[in-house]
Amino acid sequence: ELVNKGMPEEAVRVLESDTYWNQKFIYEQGLRKYSKRKGLKYKEAFAVSTEIAEAATKKAHDLIENSIRVTIIFVIGSSILAMGIGILIARFISRPLNLFRKATEKIEAGDLDCRVELKTGDEVEALAKSFNKMAEGLKKDVIERNKTEELLLKSKQDWEDSFNTITDMAIIQDKYFNIMRANKAAQQILGLPSLEINKVIKCHDNPHGKDYQRKYETLKKGVPAIFEFFEPNLNMYFEIRAIPRFDSNNQFIGLIHIIRDITERKHYEELTQLQLKRLNALHSVEKAITTSLDLHVTLDILLDQVTTQLGIDAAAMLLFNQRTQMLEYIVSKGFRSSALRYTQLRLGEGNAGLAAVERRIVTIPSLTQEPDGFVRSKLFNNEDFITYFAAPLIAKGQIKGVLELFHRAPLEANPEWLEFLETVADQAAVAIDNATLFEGLQRSNIDLTLAYDTTIEGWSRAMDLRDKETEGHTRRVTEMTLRIAHELGIKEEEIVHIRRGALLHDMGKMGIPDSILLKPGPLTDEEWIIMKRHPVYAYEMLHQIEYLRPALDIPYCHHEKWDGAGYPRGLKAEEIPLAARIFAVVDVWDALRSDRPYRPAWPKEKVREHICSLSGTHFDSNVVEVFLKMEW
Numbered sequence: 001e002l003v004n005k006g007m008p009e010e011a012v013r014v015l016e017s018d019t020y021w022n023q024k025f026i027y028e029q030g031l032r033k034y035s036k037r038k039g040l041k042y043k044e045a046f047a048v049s050t051e052i053a054e055a056a057t058k059k060a061h062d063l064i065e066n067s068i069r070v071t072i073i074f075v076i077g078s079s080i081l082a083m084g085i086g087i088l089i090a091r092f093i094s095r096p097l098n099l100f101r102k103a104t105e106k107i108e109a110g111d112l113d114c115r116v117e118l119k120t121g122d123e124v125e126a127l128a129k130s131f132n133k134m135a136e137g138l139k140k141d142v143i144e145r146n147k148t149e150e151l152l153l154k155s156k157q158d159w160e161d162s163f164n165t166i167t168d169m170a171i172i173q174d175k176y177f178n179i180m181r182a183n184k185a186a187q188q189i190l191g192l193p194s195l196e197i198n199k200v201i202k203c204h205d206n207p208h209g210k211d212y213q214r215k216y217e218t219l220k221k222g223v224p225a226i227f228e229f230f231e232p233n234l235n236m237y238f239e240i241r242a243i244p245r246f247d248s249n250n251q252f253i254g255l256i257h258i259i260r261d262i263t264e265r266k267h268y269e270e271l272t273q274l275q276l277k278r279l280n281a282l283h284s285v286e287k288a289i290t291t292s293l294d295l296h297v298t299l300d301i302l303l304d305q306v307t308t309q310l311g312i313d314a315a316a317m318l319l320f321n322q323r324t325q326m327l328e329y330i331v332s333k334g335f336r337s338s339a340l341r342y343t344q345l346r347l348g349e350g351n352a353g354l355a356a357v358e359r360r361i362v363t364i365p366s367l368t369q370e371p372d373g374f375v376r377s378k379l380f381n382n383e384d385f386i387t388y389f390a391a392p393l394i395a396k397g398q399i400k401g402v403l404e405l406f407h408r409a410p411l412e413a414n415p416e417w418l419e420f421l422e423t424v425a426d427q428a429a430v431a432i433d434n435a436t437l438f439e440g441l442q443r444s445n446i447d448l449t450l451a452y453d454t455t456i457e458g459w460s461r462a463m464d465l466r467d468k469e470t471e472g473h474t475r476r477v478t479e480m481t482l483r484i485a486h487e488l489g490i491k492e493e494e495i496v497h498i499r500r501g502a503l504l505h506d507m508g509k510m511g512i513p514d515s516i517l518l519k520p521g522p523l524t525d526e527e528w529i530i531m532k533r534h535p536v537y538a539y540e541m542l543h544q545i546e547y548l549r550p551a552l553d554i555p556y557c558h559h560e561k562w563d564g565a566g567y568p569r570g571l572k573a574e575e576i577p578l579a580a581r582i583f584a585v586v587d588v589w590d591a592l593r594s595d596r597p598y599r600p601a602w603p604k605e606k607v608r609e610h611i612c613s614l615s616g617t618h619f620d621s622n623v624v625e626v627f628l629k630m631e632w
Contacts, residue, residue, distance in 0.1 A: 002014065003059050008059075096116075096118055096120070096124045096127075096128070099116050099118065099128075100116055100127075100128075100131060103115065103116045103131070103135070107135060107138065112135070112138065112139035112142055112143075113139070114135065115131075115132045115135060116128040116131050116132060163181070163183045164183045164184045164185075166183055166185060166258075167185060168185065168258050168259060168260045168261075169182075169183065169185045169186035169189055169190065169257075169258070169259035169260070169261075170182070170183040170185070170186060170256070170257070170258055170259075171183075171186050171256070171257040171259065172245075172254065172255075172256055172257075173254050173255045173256075173257065174253065174254040175252055175253055175254050175255075177255075179192065180254070186259065189234075189236075189261065190234075222244055222246070223244075224241065224242060224243050224244065225240075225241075225242045226239065226240070226241050226242075227239075227240055227242075228240070228262065235263075236261060236263045237261075237262045237263045237265075237266040238259050238260065238261060238262060239259070239260045239262045240257055240258070240259050241257070241258040241259075241260075242255050242256075242257055243255065243256040243257075243258070271416070277309060295330075295431065295432065295435035296330070296331055298431045298435070299317050299330065299331045299428065299431065299432075300331060300333070302317075302424065302427065302428050302431065303315045303317065303331065303332070303333040304333065305424070306403070306405070306421075306424050307333055307334055309420065310405065310417060310420065310421065311411075312334075312405050312406065312407045312411070313334050313385070313406060313407050313408045314332070314333060314334030314335050314383070314385070314405075314406040314407075315332065315333050315334060315403065315404065315405050315406070316329065316331070316332040316333075316335070316340050316343075316403075316404045316406075317329075317330050317331045317332070317401060317402075317403055317404075317428065318330065318343060318345070318352055318401050318402045318403075318404065319400070319401040319432065320347075320356070320393075320399050320400055320401045320402075325346070325347065326344050326345065326346060327343070327344070327345040327346075327347070327352055327353060327356060327401065327402055328343065328344050329341050329342065329343040329344075330401070334406070335383060335406075336382065336383055337379040337382060337383070338379065339379040339380040339382075339383055340380070340404075347399075351364060351388065351390045351404075352390045352402040352404055353402075354390070355390035355391065355392045355402050356392050356399050356401075356402050358392075359392050359394060359399075360392065361389060361390065361391045361392075361418065361421065361422070362388075362389070362390040363388070363389055363413065364387070364388040364389075365386075365387060365410065366386055366387070366410075367385050367386055367387070367388050368386065383406070383408075384408050385406040385407065385408055386407060386408060386409055386410055386411075387406070387407040387409070387410060387411040388404070388405065388406055388407075389404070389405040389413070389421065390402055390403070390404050390405075391403045391405075391421055391422065391424075391425040392425065393425055393426075393428050393429035393432060394425075394426075394429050395426075395429035395430055395432065395433035396433065398433075400428075400429045400432040400433055400436075401428070401429070401432055403421075403424070403425050403428055405421070452547060453500070456500055456503045456504060456548075457503060459503070459504065459507060460474040460475075460478075460503040460504065460506075461474070463506050463507070463509060463510070473590055473591075473594065474502070474503055474505070474506070476590050477502055477505070477583065477586045477587055477590050478499060478502035478503055480586040480589070480590070480632070481498060481499075481502045481554075481579075481582055481583050481586050482495060482498065482499055482502070483630065484582045484585075484586065484623065484626060484627060484630070485498050485579070485582060487626050487630065488578075488582070488623075488626060490578070494579075497550040497551045497553075497579075498551075498553075498554065498579045498582075500548065500551035501551035501552065501553055501554030501555055501579055501583070502554055502583060504538065504542065504548070504551060504554070504555050505538075505554045505555050505558055505583060505587070506534070506538075506555075507537075507538045507541060507542060507555050508533070508534035508535050508536065508537035508538030508539070508541070508555060509534045509537075510537070510541070511533070511534065511537035511541075512530065512531060512533075512534050512537075513530070516530055516531055517531075520597040520598065521597075521598060522598065532559070532567045532568060533568070535555060535556050535557070535558070535559055535567070535568045536556075536568050538552075538555035538556060539552060539555065539556040542555060553577035553578075553579040553580050554577075554579050554580050554583045556568075556580075557569075557571060557576055557577050557580035558580045558583045558584050558587060559584070560572070560575075560576045560580060560584070561584075561617070561618045561619075562576070562581070562616060562617060562618060562619055562620055562621075563616075563617045563618070565617075565618075566618075576620075578623075581619070581620040581623050582623050584618070584619060585611060585619050585620075585623055585624060585627050586627075588607075588610075588611060588614075588618075588619075589607055589611060589627075589632070592606075592607045592610065593607055604632070608628060611624060611627070611628070612624065612628065
């Protein structure tokens, strides 16, 4: 059937396939049925079938052979034609195309000097020239691009180098605070993950607290911000300069943060502040030393500054008694009880005594392990002190005492702390030394003052003894003058000089001859001229003594009159010193109330009337008014 249909190849294929043999089996089954229907024997039917099959096979092979011949002829012809066409294509198309292909491959490989050389005189040659022109332009473009890339690469590298060589931390963030770039300093100090791997580091929306959030709102408006903050995880202080970034449309796109480690600066600032506080404390102590004459007040101020500036709980001051050679308690601060108020230590005894003898700061880190002499005080155990310091107080090479410091917790003293302690100890020593010197000077001054006053009183008694008729006069007028001065509210320091002036009011009479001074009768005009010189003599004698200059008002001016008619200078009204105006009234009162060779003493009422009549001419009316109100 396949052969009859003109499909000999398919017939051969079927014969050579497994399907054929299956069909052969089916064929044999069918052949048996055919032989029965025709009444033929199987062999006879098979022989007939075989002849038909062989005839069909032969016909199929003949058809195949004819087909093969035709195919061979067609293939040979086609090959010859193809060869001819190939030669034509190779000559006019394939070779130029191959040259273009190779040239393109070389250019792609980087050989920008490769060109296509064709002399065909046709469109292919024109195409080659266009190709070469394009290659030349490409070469120029590539060279320019390479140069630009090199410049960009160099610029980028320079930027990267500059960015990474900045000692401050530099971070570029987007508007969500994500870190886009960070220099090496930032990566090292902050421990940032690698941006080469992560590309971007997600950050908190508000990394620096509420204060930064407020600044962030102004940053978005284009205003840079500078602020400081402490990072507890790194235990570092940072100064941040936040600079806003905007795109070409003026839209906020992020921030540039320049972050500087200011931990060391902060440390020095804190140290400077501490030093300033301590300087102020020392100034307060120095001011107390120079302005207060009370040693207890000065030492109280000193202990206040010590406990505050050194951060300790309690302090005590022991004063060295030169007479007993003992360290004795003088003042304390911060104690719960009177534990050390009865302290008395010999030099070398206990920690304080050791500090005094060895002239160095004694430090006891733990009093529980080295209680020393403190165990002798029952109350001291209730103080719960742990750390102890004892600093000797030395002034002019001599021990003045010991400053003891107590703290109820462990305390490590750095060099600056100990230096401040030494400075305070030196000031305390100066304060004690000054107080001691002042006390001695004050005692000497009192002794000297007593000596001066005793001398002045001796001079006044000598004057009274010279003029027996006026004996007791100086004492009386001095007492009365001081009473009126107190009544008028004159200051105590001025009254001291008024007293001396009253005692010395007739000192100038030492220059008056006895013939005039002791004359029993009235003086002549010439004698009065000499007598009126005695205030000048007093001034000349006493002015040479600086100590007595403030007391000259009475000896020099007590004979001046309110209306200017007095002597020796004719002063009037308030030109006359107040002390002299007071004494003038008292002097006349006592003179009229005393007996004289030439007259008896006047009665009180007569003297009062006389003084009242001279008010506003001889005497100051204000002084007279006060005098008359007083009981004499």
